[in-house]
Amino acid sequence: MAEYSKSSRTPPPPIATRNCDDPRIDYKETVYLHKFLTPQAQILSRKRSGFCTQCQRQLKEAIKRARHMALMPFVN
Numbered sequence: 296m297a298e299y300s301k302s303s304r305t306p307p308p309p310i311a312t313r314n315c316d317d318p319r320i321d322y323k324e325t326v327y328l329h330k331f332l333t334p335q336a337q338i339l340s341r342k343r344s345g346f347c348t349q350c351q352r353q354l355k356e357a358i359k360r361a362r363h364m365a366l367m368p369f370v371n
């Protein structure tokens with residue numbers, strides 16, 4: 296997650312630079328998935344991640360699957 300000052304009124308830019316035609320987000324790409332977690336290991340909202348509805352759902356499933364396989368944390 297990007298560090299930015301709380302006084303800034305401009306929101307940080309979305310993270311996702313993903314084409315919807317790309318293959319599904321894989322739960323084994325933990326380095327990629329970690330970009331969409333807060334420091335407390337919560338999944339970023341669609342507004343912050345920049346994903347469309349379908350891609351955000353894929354991201355959610357991938358992160359939850361990775362958590363279940365103990366590849367990613369539930370909480371930091």
Ligand SMILES: [Zn+2]
Pocket residue numbers: 314315346347348349350351
């Ligand atoms: Zn998409």
